[in-house]
Amino acid sequence: MSVIEDAAEAHGAEYKGRKVGSLGDIACFSFYANKIITTGEGGMVVTNNEQWAERARKLRNHFFGEPRFLHQEVGYNYRLTNMQAAIGLAQLERIEELVEARRHNAYLYGYLLKKVPGITLPPERSWAKNVYWMYGLLIDEKKFGMSMKQLMAELKKKGIDTRTFFIGMHKQPAYYDKKEVHFPDKTECPVAEILEKDGLYLPSSSHLAVEQIEYITDIIKEAQKNALRR
Numbered sequence: 001m002s003v004i005e006d007a008a009e010a011h012g013a014e015y016k017g018r019k020v021g022s023l024g025d026i027a028c029f030s031f032y033a034n035k036i037i038t039t040g041e042g043g044m045v046v047t048n049n050e051q052w053a054e055r056a057r058k059l060r061n062h063f064f065g066e067p068r069f070l071h072q073e074v075g076y077n078y079r080l081t082n083m084q085a086a087i088g089l090a091q092l093e094r095i096e097e098l099v100e101a102r103r104h105n106a107y108l109y110g111y112l113l114k115k116v117p118g119i120t121l122p123p124e125r126s127w128a129k130n131v132y133w134m135y136g137l138l139i140d141e142k143k144f145g146m147s148m149k150q151l152m153a154e155l156k157k158k159g160i161d162t163r164t165f166f167i168g169m170h171k172q173p174a175y176y177d178k179k180e181v182h183f184p185d186k187t188e189c190p191v192a193e194i195l196e197k198d199g200l201y202l203p204s205s206s207h208l209a210v211e212q213i214e215y216i217t218d219i220i221k222e223a224q225k226n227a228l229r230r
């Protein structure tokens with residue numbers, strides 16, 4: 001069995017001292033515009049397997065063969081432009097600084113929100129290095145005083161954009177009506193259900209200023225105070 005590692009959002013993250021992207025047999029990174037380092041769009045596949053690397057290069061470029069216009073298999077145009085690659089290399093030179101900024105922001109968010117009832121902060125295990133691509137919270141409606149969706153609306157009123165977490169695989173229409181795949185119902189995926197209902201990403205850019213994080217956390221505390229007063 002081979003393991004394909006989805007490291008799309010985890011540039012620089014570590015598991016037991018090893019960088020993600022080196023844990024599986026083959027790994028994918030995204031360089032979409034909202035990622036820690038970006039080329040605007042596109043991504044990267046990494047592997048130590050020479051044959052797979054060669055195959056990936058061919059799939060990327062129409063599966064051109066010998067002679068050039070004889071295609072042994074169906075390939076695609078997944079090429080990153082040279083200009084994008086140059087941007088990516090320049091971004092790579094700054095990765096430590098960009099990751100450190102996110103870790104610092106996460107520390108600050110955690111410090112300012114840790115005493116707020118009904119908020120679960122993102123944990124970092126002793127064996128992990130989290131790069132906080134997004135700073136995610138869970139909002140327990142009963143303890144916090146309002147739902148995640150209501151808090152999103154309160155933040156929006158003050159000009160602060162947020163995002164919900166991803167929706168579980170068991171709910172993806174693209175897959176769940178396929179007969180050959182067994183899809184669990186929601187009672188079998190209680191954690192994914194909670195993450196979808198309660199999960200909220202706060203602004204997470206590496207370029208956030210301390211004052212912006214303080215502003216955001218003040219609004220969250222204020223929203224809670226108002227909700228508990230009602």
Ligand SMILES: Cc1ncc(COP(=O)(O)O)c(C=O)c1O
Pocket residue numbers: 006008009029030031032042043
């Ligand atoms: C875990 C994960 N996998 C895959 C993707 C998709 O990446 P892309 O949009 O570059 O294809 C994302 C994007 O955010 C992601 O977070």
